[in-house]
Amino acid sequence: xxxxxxxxxxxxxxxxxxxxxxxxxxxxxxxxxxxxxxxxxxxxxxxxxxxxxxxxxxxxxxxxxxxxxxxxxxxxxxxxxxxxxxxxxxxxxxxxxxxxxxxxxxxxxxxxxxxxxxxxxxxxxxxxxxxxxxxxxxxxxxxxxxxxxxxxxxxxxxxxxxxxxxxxxxxxxxxxxxxxxxxxxxxxxxxxxxxxxxxxxxxxxxxxxxxxxxxxxxxxxxxxxxxxxxxxxxxxxxxxxxxxxxxxxxxxxxxxxxxxxxxxxxxxxxxxxxxxxxxxxxxxxxxxxxxxxxxxxxxxxxxxxxxxxxxxxxxxxxxxxxxxx
Amino acid sequence: xxxxxxxxxxxxxxxxxxxxxxxxxxxxxxxxxxxxxxxxxxxxxxxxxxxxxxxxxxxxxxxxxxxxxxxxxxxxxxxxxxxxxxxxxxxxxxxxxxxxxxxxxxxxxxxxxxxxxxxxxxxxxxxxxxxxxxxxxxxxxxxxxxxxxxxxxxxxxxxxxxxxxxxxxxxxxxxxxxxxxxxxxxxxxxxxxxxxxxxxxxxxxxxxxxxxxxxxxxxxxxxxxxxxxxxxxxxxxxxxxxxxxxxxxxxxxxxxxxxxxxxxxxxxxxxxxxxxxxxxxxxxxxxxxxxxxxxxxxxxxxxxxxxxxxxxxxxxxxxxxxxxxxxxxxxxxxxxxxxxxxxxxxxxxxxxxxxxxxxxxxxxxxxxxxxxxxxxxxxxxxxxxxxxxxxxxxxxxxxxxxxxxxxxxxxxxxxxxxxxxxxxxxxxxxxxxxxxxxxxxxxxxxxxxxxxxxxxxxxxxxxxxxxxxxxxxxxxxxxxxxxxxxxxxxxxxxxxxxxxxxxxxxxxxxxxxxxxxxxxxxxxxxxxxxxx
Numbered sequence: 001x002x003x004x005x006x007x008x009x010x011x012x013x014x015x016x017x018x019x020x021x022x023x024x025x026x027x028x029x030x031x032x033x034x035x036x037x038x039x040x041x042x043x044x045x046x047x048x049x050x051x052x053x054x055x056x057x058x059x060x061x062x063x064x065x066x067x068x069x070x071x072x073x074x075x076x077x078x079x080x081x082x083x084x085x086x087x088x089x090x091x092x093x094x095x096x097x098x099x100x101x102x103x104x105x106x107x108x109x110x111x112x113x114x115x116x117x118x119x120x121x122x123x124x125x126x127x128x129x130x131x132x133x134x135x136x137x138x139x140x141x142x143x144x145x146x147x148x149x150x151x152x153x154x155x156x157x158x159x160x161x162x163x164x165x166x167x168x169x170x171x172x173x174x175x176x177x178x179x180x181x182x183x184x185x186x187x188x189x190x191x192x193x194x195x196x197x198x199x200x201x202x203x204x205x206x207x208x209x210x211x212x213x214x215x216x217x218x219x220x221x222x223x224x225x226x227x228x229x230x231x232x233x234x235x236x237x238x239x240x241x242x243x244x245x246x247x248x249x250x251x252x253x254x255x256x257x258x259x260x261x262x263x264x265x266x267x268x269x270x271x272x273x274x275x276x277x278x279x280x281x282x283x284x285x286x287x288x289x290x291x292x293x294x295x296x297x298x299x300x301x302x303x304x305x306x307x308x309x310x311x312x313x314x315x316x317x318x319x320x321x322x323x324x325x
Numbered sequence: 326x327x328x329x330x331x332x333x334x335x336x337x338x339x340x341x342x343x344x345x346x347x348x349x350x351x352x353x354x355x356x357x358x359x360x361x362x363x364x365x366x367x368x369x370x371x372x373x374x375x376x377x378x379x380x381x382x383x384x385x386x387x388x389x390x391x392x393x394x395x396x397x398x399x400x401x402x403x404x405x406x407x408x409x410x411x412x413x414x415x416x417x418x419x420x421x422x423x424x425x426x427x428x429x430x431x432x433x434x435x436x437x438x439x440x441x442x443x444x445x446x447x448x449x450x451x452x453x454x455x456x457x458x459x460x461x462x463x464x465x466x467x468x469x470x471x472x473x474x475x476x477x478x479x480x481x482x483x484x485x486x487x488x489x490x491x492x493x494x495x496x497x498x499x500x501x502x503x504x505x506x507x508x509x510x511x512x513x514x515x516x517x518x519x520x521x522x523x524x525x526x527x528x529x530x531x532x533x534x535x536x537x538x539x540x541x542x543x544x545x546x547x548x549x550x551x552x553x554x555x556x557x558x559x560x561x562x563x564x565x566x567x568x569x570x571x572x573x574x575x576x577x578x579x580x581x582x583x584x585x586x587x588x589x590x591x592x593x594x595x596x597x598x599x600x601x602x603x604x605x606x607x608x609x610x611x612x613x614x615x616x617x618x619x620x621x622x623x624x625x626x627x628x629x630x631x632x633x634x635x636x637x638x639x640x641x642x643x644x645x646x647x648x649x650x651x652x653x654x655x656x657x658x659x660x661x662x663x664x665x666x667x668x669x670x671x672x673x674x675x676x677x678x679x680x681x682x683x684x685x686x687x688x689x690x691x692x693x694x695x696x697x698x699x700x701x702x703x704x705x706x707x708x709x710x711x712x713x714x715x716x717x718x719x720x721x722x723x724x725x726x727x728x729x730x731x732x733x734x735x736x737x738x739x740x741x742x743x744x745x746x747x748x749x750x751x752x753x754x755x756x757x758x759x760x761x762x763x764x765x766x767x768x769x770x771x772x773x774x775x776x777x778x779x780x781x782x783x784x785x786x787x788x789x790x791x792x793x794x795x796x797x798x799x800x801x802x803x804x805x806x807x808x809x810x811x812x813x814x815x816x817x818x819x820x821x822x823x824x825x826x827x828x829x830x831x832x833x834x835x836x837x838x839x840x841x842x843x844x845x846x847x848x849x850x851x852x853x854x855x856x857x
Contacts, residue, residue, distance in 0.1 A: 045546070085696070087678045
């Protein structure tokens, strides 16, 4: 099979998966979540007034009708208007996604930039005290719930030492001309450090342990023996020969992590009042804001699917043994 | 069958009947108490178990079902698919008028989706409800409202469990003259107008875990939207901190007769864009709301027939029927919109956030609303009330949860909380030397509503007995840490004028509960289960 047909096939598969996911999401929310006007009862609206709101939302129509409308609009890139915000869902999702990704990608890059070489190094020093300490901390931060590490970080650095801001992306109020104007500031970096560190510490464990363990497997391979026989320096064997071969599982893990990052780490976004997509999804599900919830989850799904596709393609470059079959 | 055997059967039956009233009685079917999840509200969650425990002692089979909140609302109001529910009504300032809470027991509100899901039907009560809403003489209306509370209390279709104090805090180093208001706490419309800055920073910073759904005055359906918008839109009447109607944008409000209200506007008012506020704007606004497919204010506007412009600054409200709350409550809720901006907007519900006009005539002008982050206002120096306002503006910091708000209080990021603190935060706030903690009694209430269609609750005597078995004292002392009041009627004691203090109290008494059941013909089977 040629590379092009393979790609075409995979892209079609991905689109089909998205369609299935969109369908499931559509029915899942409508059948699983309560009526979006239920919350209006506590505001004192009676049945007739709520019905008027339902008509406004378009949820008075039969389900299949809503579904057809949803698909038709989605194909044209229109994901509807949020029930609560009365704003086009796409705008909200893009803005939130930006806020989330800048936090998550920072954390992931830091975690992998430290985790991968550290894992390789630990494997080299396997069995030593430093190896034990490294594994212990990697596992500890992986197992500690992030809302807990986040709250401890806020308590220590925000409340006790008053060194760091504890909430939001910027010192409020601020004026920014668009997304990049907002994030290319020292003030933003200042706000980013604490939440990004908390997420990075959590993510650090995966690349660290995967790298360390795969490296240990690779050490047993013949080509390492061969390199040693050739008298190559240990450092070169480690980083040029072993590490490259151990990277594959780490790359897979990285892609999955980035894919799932779109949804953000809800607890971190809540603890740090970070205006990201995760916090928005939580609100959308809580208030039965169908269009917003659908679009958010669809974006997450699209991320995971795209990155999986990307990894499969990347594999062929990283590992010549993998071919398009 | 022989004569003899049938005789012996009869004798057996007689003997059985003599052993107690139990013969031929049926067990009361099991009941399910719906309540919130522990994470949504630990107090209502624990409260359900306190009630369940006592009811089991009475021989009732009880399960407690903690339910996700919007599902809970759906099952209670929309589907009416419940046995009994623990719910709450928030104390919004417009609910100080007895109309709304009394309406939750009106039989015309029993259809699915309406406010009386328990299904209480009492024609006498309905008649009184209509009478009070028409009664313009306030003393006479008070008498009717008191009678209604007395009337329904005997039937206990709903048990008010407790009124929970609103516990809020402010930083006394940065701002003074912070007066909390019943039902509103510190985030009332008056605090920004009364607060006195104690430092060079003259911008009052408020922090809260909730934000408006949107700031479109023809689309927002959340109280958080209106709590914000009322600061930059004026109303004809504002409710004073003592919750008395105070002519505001109106110079005077006079009821010419029962169905005619004449309003004269203040002179010299302008919108934030400099255009004068006239009678045309007022008439336009009310007409616009009546025509729009926007239902948030429908209940307030229901008695209104039309609004006439009778002069540059005078309007006349013609009502369809006499309505006592209209001049006080309705006029204090509807904002005055600038006609010259809104008349060109065909479908206001379709406005995107950037298109929403934010021009009002209120004491503050709109600054910005950045979703999930911040909202700001500046003081309107041209407003008739501006001389009384000491601050330069308001900033509302939006946090993701109350934990974030509290950290904001601790770190001095904000000056006051917009919403109640969690019980765990209260002692920490009290120990903090910068903070002053205030407990404000609430007139919203937490209640248990019986589904009167369920066999366990259809009988008045059974409901009375089950109410005696509710240890509400314990709920207040243990669950609320004493910060609240044992429930009485749907009109809270803090709402002193309308509250009837002379009603049946149903203090916790298991013996009275048992005796009540026995007197009503209930008994217990061999397994101790309640039967009738």
